[in-house]
Amino acid sequence: MSGTLYGVGLGPGDPELMTLKAVRLISKARVIAYPALAGSDSFARSIAAEILPVNVEEIRVDIPMTPARAPAQRAYDAGAVRIADRLTGGQDVVFLCEGDPLFYGSFMYMNARLCGRFPVQTVPGVTSVTAGAAAVGQPLSARNEVLTIIPGPLDEAEMEARILGADAMVIMKVGRHLAKIRAVLDRLGLLGRAHYVERATLGTERVMPLTELSEPAPYFSMILLTKGDDPWLKTRL
Amino acid sequence: MSGTLYGVGLGPGDPELMTLKAVRLISKARVIAYPALAGSDSFARSIAAEILPVNVEEIRVDIPMTPARAPAQRAYDAGAVRIADRLTGGQDVVFLCEGDPLFYGSFMYMNARLCGRFPVQTVPGVTSVTAGAAAVGQPLSARNEVLTIIPGPLDEAEMEARILGADAMVIMKVGRHLAKIRAVLDRLGLLGRAHYVERATLGTERVMPLTELSEPAPYFSMILLTKGDDPWLKTRL
Structure with a gap:
């Protein structure tokens, strides 16, 4: 049985605007993943920072900031391989997204890479x-x-x-x-x-x-x- | 000191998609208000039903379903008078809104009637x-x-x-x-x-x-x- 990939919207930034569902999924997570602009802190992770479980495994997907798309796409490819490895091993992965995962969000790139092979659930967030x-x-x-x-x-x-x-x-x-x-x-x-x-x-x-x-x-x-x-x-x- | 009117978005329907902030405000409320189509249960109230405090005062704003706008506007007028009475008395009022309060929502009519005289805060919700x-x-x-x-x-x-x-x-x-x-x-x-x-x-x-x-x-x-x-x-x- 493979794990499920959860794309979880965290809202616009105030941690109190996370939904109950987001809080439940994150606080029970064994593996989380999130995008970060290369060299910077991840905005998505910062919203959820206070509720991350101790010892949770973190998969950071570093996105290079260049006008060209190929480097960013390679970063998503590499992140998807690491996430797929956990899913194949039967672990759920919670992908943290600022705002809503499917509204101008980077989760859609993970979804495109993984939704054919693994169960994916999206949890909408406040935009x-x-x-x-x-x-x-x-x-x-x-x-x-x-x-x-x-x-x-x-x-x-x-x-x-x-x-x-x-x-x-x-x-x-x-x-x-x-x-x-x-x-x-x-x-x-x-x-x-x-x-x-x-x-x-x-x-x-x-x-x-x-x-x-x-x-x-x-x-x-x-x-x-x-x-x-x-x-x-x-x-x- | 007058009370504050809170327009609180409850999300699309699943109670687990309420935000932490919505849950905090509702579960501590002394007075709530909500729109309902005349004769029907209020969708907004149904989303929050499980977390309503015992003995909370409920101001139901019955909106008639007619193509004409004036009857609905009179209903908002009457609801606003009842809400204003509680605010004047120093009590906060939590107005329940399905989805987001300012996105095709009825809260905007209450906001228009009350924001000049009382402090109003809007809590966004998942649409x-x-x-x-x-x-x-x-x-x-x-x-x-x-x-x-x-x-x-x-x-x-x-x-x-x-x-x-x-x-x-x-x-x-x-x-x-x-x-x-x-x-x-x-x-x-x-x-x-x-x-x-x-x-x-x-x-x-x-x-x-x-x-x-x-x-x-x-x-x-x-x-x-x-x-x-x-x-x-x-x-x-």
Whole structure:
């Protein structure tokens, strides 16, 4: 009997936003695995750090940070071999994922490599998207609105087209794309509606109108924007 | 000192997908509130049922099911008055929300009515969207893909335009819009890529290729679809 691979979402960063299911699986784990940018601490591991069992075996998958995809894919290949070895031996492996495993997450690469040969279960987690809306304190999407989630690296023309076609939007992974995003929003007359959220739910969280942001943005940052003006959502008690 | 209104996301239905923070706030609550479709049990309350404190005060907000908006808005008005009364008296109120409070949720109507006068905190939850992807077992969105979330009631032409502009999409609240959605996907040649998920994470969950669905769909159902064919996401160990 081979073991099961669990892809476990840990939420946006505050350990209290882990689900009961994530906590149960992690605290009973014999083997965990997680991605880490080469040379850095693993964000996923840091969320779960307080509940890791003593003597748990850790499989760290070091992902090189290069624009080329092949080195990262080789790192996933190598990590998958180590995970497959434990699964073949009958041990379950809990793969830790910040946010949700299947929403812009690295777990999907492990899933692709292992799901044909071993049982795989995914445990969904709170995404940074809804955590960002909670930090801003305004609805992400209401009623029959279309919500579009756009990655920051998208080119300018396509980003503009996608924003035009949405009622509400979230631009993820702002980082070094901040100037381009600002230009698009300014051209569309939407700059004044945009909220900026950095490291949602962490102790270092920052939230502000995008117009007030003066520094560069880190990778874990997003912009939330809604075009809707639903009169029922105005304060009117 | 007035109390705080907590909008607490409970996740898609499986009580084990509640966050630690949701469990902490609910299990210590003196007053809870929740929406319910008039005459029915509250889905939100059912998720938290096992952890409700003995003798907790319950404010049930009965939402009439009519196409007109005014009756529902009057129900929120009346619920907000009852909640405001407890907040004014210095008691915290925990408003229970299925999924996430600010993602197509009814909490946003309470938030709009009360956030100007009382402290409001939102606790994000796992959405049915990522729970649906976990049930299907395939990525929702990867790398630089645009993810669009479309409500089922959208009219046919607009739905088609939004699907054309997305790499990956989720169509929520399928229900009585199933035939229309099928027609759009068929016209775009995407029918064979669509997965249907009903009541994700509940005991009554059903998952299947959309082409195999023969019955009507309930309100709590969705269709997931990705156009991407990332070769790195193919099984290839």
